[in-house]
Amino acid sequence: MINNNLISFTQxxxxxxxxxxxxxxxxxxxxxxxxxxxxxxxWSDECGNVIGxxxxxxxxxxxxxxxxxxxVGVSPGVPWERAPHSGDVADGALHGRGSADMKGALAAMVHxxxxxxxxxxxxxxxxxxxxxxxxxxxxxxxxxxxQTGADFVVIGEATELQLARGGxxxxxxxxxxxxxxxxxxxxxxxxxxxxxxLRVVAAVESIQLPSHPLMGPAILALTDIISDPYxxxxxxxxxxxxxxxxRLLPGESADDVLSVIAGRADLADISLNTTxxxxxYTSHTGFTFTQEKFFPAWExxxxxxxxxxxxxxxxxxGIEAETGAYRFCTNAAYSAGVAGIPTLGFGPGAERDAHVIxxxxxxxxxxxxxxxxxxxxxxxxxRSTQRR
Numbered sequence: 001m002i003n004n005n006l007i008s009f010t011q012x013x014x015x016x017x018x019x020x021x022x023x024x025x026x027x028x029x030x031x032x033x034x035x036x037x038x039x040x041x042x043w044s045d046e047c048g049n050v051i052g053x054x055x056x057x058x059x060x061x062x063x064x065x066x067x068x069x070x071x072v073g074v075s076p077g078v079p080w081e082r083a084p085h086s087g088d089v090a091d092g093a094l095h096g097r098g099s100a101d102m103k104g105a106l107a108a109m110v111h112x113x114x115x116x117x118x119x120x121x122x123x124x125x126x127x128x129x130x131x132x133x134x135x136x137x138x139x140x141x142x143x144x145x146x147q148t149g150a151d152f153v154v155i156g157e158a159t160e161l162q163l164a165r166g167g168x169x170x171x172x173x174x175x176x177x178x179x180x181x182x183x184x185x186x187x188x189x190x191x192x193x194x195x196x197x198l199r200v201v202a203a204v205e206s207i208q209l210p211s212h213p214l215m216g217p218a219i220l221a222l223t224d225i226i227s228d229p230y231x232x233x234x235x236x237x238x239x240x241x242x243x244x245x246x247r248l249l250p251g252e253s254a255d256d257v258l259s260v261i262a263g264r265a266d267l268a269d270i271s272l273n274t275t276x277x278x279x280x281y282t283s284h285t286g287f288t289f290t291q292e293k294f295f296p297a298w299e300x301x302x303x304x305x306x307x308x309x310x311x312x313x314x315x316x317x318g319i320e321a322e323t324g325a326y327r328f329c330t331n332a333a334y335s336a337g338v339a340g341i342p343t344l345g346f347g348p349g350a351e352r353d354a355h356v357i358x359x360x361x362x363x364x365x366x367x368x369x370x371x372x373x374x375x376x377x378x379x380x381x382x383r384s385t386q387r388r
Contacts (some may be wrong), residue, residue, distance in 0.1 A: 003038070006096065006111045007302040009033055010366060011087035013097035017271055020070040020134045023048060024284035026103070027069060030110070030129045038125075048142050048283040050129040054116050061151035063380050065113060065373055066141055066331055067106035067347075068133030072355050081358050090094025092363055099361040100349030105156030108348065108366055112373035124379040126150070130331065131283045135256065137170065137295045138334025139191040140283070145339065150161055152306055153335040154376060155339050156347040157326060158354060161319050164345030165307050166299035168215050169248030169333050171257055172277035174241065175200055177270055181238040182229030183371050197240040198268045201225070201235055203264055212249045214299065214325045219247035230265035230343035243277070246330070248297045294338030295329050306342040306380075313379035327351060346372055 011192075015023040034042040039052035074084045074097055082088050084097045094104065106129055111123045126148045130140040130385050139323045145153075155164075182190025201222065209218040223245050227237035254276050261267075262274040276292040300307055302323055314321040326332075326345055336343035348365035366384045 006107055006302065006367065007089065007363065007368055009111070010094055010099070010107040011106050013107060014087040014099050015085050017085055018069055018098065020132050021072055021282055022284055023069040023131050024177060027284065030106070032067065032123065033110055034127070034211050035344060036109065036259040037301065039114060045147060046285060047140055047287045048131045048285040049140055049144050051108065051148060052113070052127045053123045053143060053148070055118065056112055056121025056123050057119050058122040059122070060381055062124050062126060062149050063154065063156045063377055064126045064145065064148060064150040065129055065156065066111040066128045066144070066335075067102050067109055067156035068131065068331065069103075069106065069129045070132055071080070071101065072134055075357070079355050085256045089363070093360040094358045094363060095358070096318055099139060099357070099359055100158055100353035101351070101355065102156055102158065102347060104349060105158070105363040105364045105369060106345040108369035109156055109373050111371035112331070113377060115374055117375055120378065121381040123379065125377045130229060131332055132161065132281055133288060136279055136289055136291050136293075137190065137329045138331045138338065139289050139291050141331040142275070142339070144335045145297045145335065145341070146241055150158065150335065150341050152380060153332065153341050153343040154373065155330050155332045155335070155345045156369075157330045157345055158347045158349035158351055159324070159345050160350045161321060161346070161348060161365055161372065163314065163321045163323050164326050165302065165304070165310055165323050165330055166214055166250065166330060167330050167345065169252070169297035169331035169337060170293070170295045171246040171248055171254065173244040173246050173257060174275045174277050174366065175244065175261070177240045178273070179236070179238045179240075179271070183232045183234045184232070184236055184358050186261060187236050190238070192236045192240055193240040200267060200272060203267055204261055207260055211251055215249055215297070216327065218252070220248050221245045238361065250297045250299045252297065253296045261295070295333035298336035298343065299325070299331055300336070300342060300344065303322035309379050310344055310346070313375040314372050317375035319372050320369055321346070
């Protein structure tokens, strides 16, 4: 019955659209489920995060399980085999936007933690259903941790039931060239900011990026470019702006990623501004986050006690997990990358399942994830006095 309840609950979540900033329906359904399953405390904060707590019978550390409630949209023009929010169960999988990224993991966390035996726990387990991860990784999770504390964090992003002990970060780099306007019939009287930007882009594309043995190479991808004024009616553009998505490796700072561009001698004659982008996004409660878009990478050593405890717990529960790392950015950018809290990733689905048409989640992974979350919590909290 518990398996059927978990599947049904996941279907409910998938059937509720929840774009970033529009997660209210999922948050309400999440709060209802936590109350029905008997969490000791359940609340929704000012940002729209939903938080549930299971209290152990003795004091101890707090382990926080986090999954986000928002999803990306459904791109127009590309047909799905099933309705994007169908929540259908067929061919051993649950279908629909958000099933793999990451409502399945969220549902598994709620059901896995709800079944913990409080009499065996020294400490507490917290589940957070956080908002706006798709646009500002870790910013909403920071608000949760302010309220609950966290000695350990598990992120539920897809790992195919493997254990992620690190992950790439992300930075949004803004480049701006400043030229001088003139009439396009006399371009020699001005300075074309677009032509300057073409030189900048060529230079950026030639940068040799670092690599990491666990996470692979850093990435620098041009995502947009636009001139000002636009459209340019008989005017040489005086400003051109470009945006790069930079995937970060452990130890890289904002200065690191900007200085390698701004300090190039071959661009010294160009008026060039290099900055990290700033995003402002409003949650479904009306709370606005304003945040610099630099989300650091993170890594735990394979020998770390948290890694080994979680790995052993998964093996004992029948999940043959090995360690690896996320190639994308997650909420762990805050918990591990900023706050320095030991953090791991574990979830159903694969990275390749995210943001695609015909998104789906294998049912056996959904059910195994719930077992895995419970196993990690039990192993950590039961052994807390030995670990501290």
